Amino acid sequence: MSRDTSPNDWPRHGGQPGDMLARLGLPTGQPIRDFSANLNPLGPPAWLDARLPTLWQGIDRYPDPSYRAARQAIAEAEGLDIGQVLLTNGGAEAIFLAAALHAGRRAVIVQPTFAEYARACRHYGLAINELFLASDFSLDERRAGEAMREANVMFLCRPNNPSGTLVPRTQVARLLEAGRAHGTCLVVDEAFIDFVDEPAESLVSLLAEHPHLVVLRSLTKLYAIPGLRLGYLLGSPETIARAAERQMPWSVNAPAAALVAPLLADGDFVTRTHAWLRQELERLTPTLTHLGFDVSPTRVNFYLLRDRYQPQATDALLRFLASAGILARHTHNFPGLDGRWLRLAVRSVDDNDRLLAALAAWRQEHGAGMP
């Protein structure tokens, strides 16, 4: 493998501009607009600045080990019992706990997707099968059913990182029936579901009938608080009890736990997020297509992009954008993409305009209609 295509040679996650610029051999001090992390550019909510200092007052005490108040707020927001909710240190801890529940068994991971499912499975000694999405990023239900028969647990990211595509709820409901028939659990990571302005797509109502469903959520993406670390795991009371046994004590710090209720109560922030995202996607997608780029049919705040005429030139495009002050996320460590696409966040109007200008410059320099 050449230096440019070895997955281990690239930063494992987005949002690491220094590492990425160094990897590209570009000066690390230059100002850069970071499109490589998929956080909400409207966040964190403005009221958080004033609230944080008051939260420090409780740091001379341990947090409530059962996080009752935070879990109650989540249960009320989701219409569940408190016993169906486990508070976690970001969605990342929820992923590792979901894998821990099946330690030593066999998982199937729907690829290309977030690398941490595979890492969590390896950590807990799960053997890994891979099931690949179709080229339009849809899930072939027949193949998914077959894959479930051969595994104890399936990991599905919905909406999917990195494509932004959403396996419809109706399809998940049929997968759950297949899972019931084969005794296979389904872990659905919904870290980005709050960006989808369609409450009917929520899987929460399926939890009552399907004790083998586990839903993972993150608060860090929507509210742009990855430094605070907040997420949760939803499942049957039995699953939650088993996951809680495997969780480190006091895994979530007290200031973060105290923010769960006010964050979930900020409906206005979510409404503004949906309005911004709708407007920017409606503006960006046709323009990108018109400029000669393929774009994944995303439902959320990031998408995959490649040059329709020169799909083999993705690393050159990454470097070109970085030289223009725009950092995209490589896809070298997404099996099935292997660097052939770039992932870009939907950012502010101003940032998106800069991106469009840089892509128009690329098109001018590299032309269209080449093989």
Ligand SMILES: Cc1ncc(COP(=O)(O)O)c(C=O)c1O
């Ligand atoms: C699909 C997905 N799930 C979970 C996470 C972890 O998020 P958190 O910051 O809540 O740990 C990420 C982070 O990028 C992600 O992309």
